[in-house]
Amino acid sequence: MTVVYFDSPMSDDERREKLFGGDLFMYSPTPNSRALVEFARQMSEEASAPHFPPDAQHHLEGRAYVDVLASLKPTFINHPRSKELVGGVLADLGADVQQTYFDVPRLRSMTSEYLNAGLTLQFETHRDTWFSAPMCQVNWWMPVYDLAETNVMAFHPRYFAQGARNSSRDYDYEEWVAHGRASAAAQIEKETRKQPELEEEIEMLPDIRLIPPPGGVIVFSGAQLHTTVPNTSGRTRFSIDFRTVNRADVEAGLGAANVDSECTGTNLGDFLRVTDLAQLPAEVIAPFATTRG
């Protein structure tokens, strides 16, 4: 059974418990999520002017389009206002801002039948926990413009409690940070960087696709198996996502069950406390910093 809670008044503690059991949450836009989306729109519209961002792919050739994204995305990610608004979204949705740590929000674009590598990479079916996320990681995702069922994310809830053969054993977070991420802008047509992926056929259907309005928020466990649906909508999808951990969960080793993640290293060093952007203490991260055996 997978439950989708819509605008649930549940506390953050209860919500995380449900998320770790595989349930999904969706919320109407909040004051801060609206502001975050507005901020992303302004920035994207400036960057792709005179074209409307969802349509700019039809007006620019590959290199020029990648150049637009290459400057837009880091600017959004690193902007202090983005971090401030993420903290606001979390407070709006009941997270304990003293206990909650987030990583910087990503602005993602998914072109429609166009480029598929590097900065426009279409993520194959995966769990974030294959990428060295802790089992207590919670993912937050919101569209910047209107969605279609052909440019969203699909969840495969039947695999929440069931493992699927995958190559996460070859992924190490520190190695990725050292070599993989920096080369994203260099990849235009073909993805050559090594990413954890499925090594068996799974039952892709039926899947669950949640379609909130712009600024609406989908919340799901980092252990949830999900796929970016091949975009055939004719328009580029823009979305914002970020991840959180609750410090008490990290310290207690709580979270979803690990059914098939074998990666090493940890992304926990990337998380910043909502109140003061402090990192988790080294001794809290240390138990997660596994190395390849």
Ligand SMILES: [Fe+2]
């Ligand atoms: Fe993901």
